[in-house]
Amino acid sequence: MKPNANTASTAASLERIRGISRGLKLLFFIFYILPLLLAAGTACLQKRLPVYYNFDGVKYASAADVPGALWLVVALAIPLYLWSAVTVWQLLNLYGQGIVFSRANVRLYQRLGRMILAAGLLQLVTSLIMTQGFLLGPNLAGLPWILGGLAGMMIAAIMEEGCKLREESDLTV
Numbered sequence: 001m002k003p004n005a006n007t008a009s010t011a012a013s014l015e016r017i018r019g020i021s022r023g024l025k026l027l028f029f030i031f032y033i034l035p036l037l038l039a040a041g042t043a044c045l046q047k048r049l050p051v052y053y054n055f056d057g058v059k060y061a062s063a064a065d066v067p068g069a070l071w072l073v074v075a076l077a078i079p080l081y082l083w084s085a086v087t088v089w090q091l092l093n094l095y096g097q098g099i100v101f102s103r104a105n106v107r108l109y110q111r112l113g114r115m116i117l118a119a120g121l122l123q124l125v126t127s128l129i130m131t132q133g134f135l136l137g138p139n140l141a142g143l144p145w146i147l148g149g150l151a152g153m154m155i156a157a158i159m160e161e162g163c164k165l166r167e168e169s170d171l172t173v
Helices: 005-045 068-096 103-131 143-171
Strands: 053-055 058-060
Touching: 005 068, 068 103, 103 143
Parallel strands: none
Antiparallel strands: 053 058
């Protein structure tokens, strides 16, 4: 019996996806996790509190000068940042295992899309707090994140349809 050419092609594609996943994990660590570790290490090594606080280009002389609403936004952004890091790592692990179209991937893309959307909304709220208003237009703070979150949720919906098609094709003989 001849080996199926389609099977060999699929195996090569999955191996390429695994390789890309490993490379992305390394880049993800360098650009996402390492800066977080360096910032935490720097904060722990400081012998005194910072001289000023800088939020989105606005300097505050002390922590007491920073509006409470801005501290709330920061308190919401930190867990969002960490949870999105976990989600991306889980997604890259699934790709590293060769799992491409699965319900788990769809759930992770949905979660990631919602988190990116939430980050955009937090950035918009930060802009509102700092400027006491905003102008609608292409320079609206958070707009790229909001659109990116919506695009992520659209990718999740497309992948969900792909999962359904794969399940149907698995049932067909």
